[in-house]
Amino acid sequence: MTRDKETQGSDNTGWRCHDGGAIGLRIANASLAFAGTPLFENLSADIAGGQWTCILGPSGVGKSTLLRMIAGLGENGPVAGITASDGAALDQRIAWMGQQDLLLPWLSVSQNVALGNKLRGEPADGARIASLLADVGLSERPAALPATLSGGQRQRAALARTLMEDRPVVLMDEPFSAVDAITRARLQELAARLLRGRTVLLVTHDPLEALRLGHRIHVMAGRPAHLGTAMEPPGETPRDPTDPALRALHLALLAQLGAAADDPSNGGAP
């Protein structure tokens, strides 16, 4: 792909900074094939700075793969076609939170939170670890091993670890899918509060989660997959899921997902 300074300069809508330091992301004509089958082709999207963008789609559509590609994970390493709004390299500016909590079982909670520092050989700020653990409600158990925590506590420790990295862009891959509904709702509120002001890209298969947290929601569907136009639900996040206005949007999203499933380009799904 080519980077055209002219067009980038004239474009001033979504992906530019919304506030101060937040950076937006632009995905331009990203393509990826898996074992000869194209997963997505010429996929483009603007991720607004300082906001939550949710990508909603059925399992197996390539949401996680897209997220990993942006994070520069896997054998391919960083992929061209993804640029930051300030023009600087994305290296070391993205934090990634996976589907599992990925806590290392041999490290304590606080050691897990400081994993990034340890891996980079940097000293970890003990006071910062303590304050982050307090933020996620784990200040009582800094020395606990992950195996002794509940699923919700593990996810909160993972959230603290993500925050410890202090990156402007946070990529989240269904981080709340493995916990029960009540825990999930609390984690969503916690994440919305603690990640405010950062650029967040959240991948999920739950329309309600997207509606609670997303400033912009894209439906990803088809094979090769494409991104639908953004839905922008009104109001501050985290939104109240019982709000009737949200229920109408929920139905609209379900209809979009349903249409995507019926789409003949979606690999012939019924």
Added chain:
Amino acid sequence: MKFLRPLIVFAGLLAVWQAVVSVFGVAPFILPAPLDVLTTAIARADVLAGHAKITILEIFLGLLFGTAFGTVSALTMAYFRTARAWLLPVLVISQAIPVFALAPILVLWFGYGLAPKVVMATLIIYFPVTAAFYDGLRRTETGWLDLAQSMGASKWAMLRHIRLPAAMPAFASGLRVAAAVAPIGAVVGEWVGSSAGLGYYMLLMNGRVQTDAMFAALFVLAIAATAIYFTIDALLRHALSWQPETDPARTF
């Protein structure tokens, strides 16, 4: 009960042994009574202790060298593709040749002292340690590696902080097997040619038809081997206490 059970099993075996001797009237040079073995063991405690020291030293050194070589080989194989391609067949061949067949050659090369026994124990330990550790290094949870990569970890940091600790349970399995088989290497070496050690003493007593002394040496060997195994097992359990254990026999 947990600690009593081995003792009950041991006492039961002794009872069966005594019964066989009493009922069938087996000649003492074929099968001595347990009490005779005990008396001999006490009477020759000094001699037995001297030989046991040698054998335990051989086992210990074999474990040390076997683990060291195994660790280095596994790391080399995991990180260098060329080394893997060349080392893997060597590893398999090293196990295809029985250590019993190698023993005379090793004695020929290294003499009658400690060296050939240590080499043999090393050889026998090398394979389980290498295979288990190499497997462990390759089966790191990919999510952990992704996370480390996203955090900007160097290859070395990933090895040091993710792959190595993650491979420890597999490494421990290899080390447990090694601890169990190490005495074989040492004793085979002593049988083929030596002037000290429990294996040598057993062979000597066998030649003199002092079966009770032979059994006494066998017992000391069994106790030493068991003690080594359980010491290593306890140390590994302590070091890897973070690893949760599940009991397959549990019903849900």
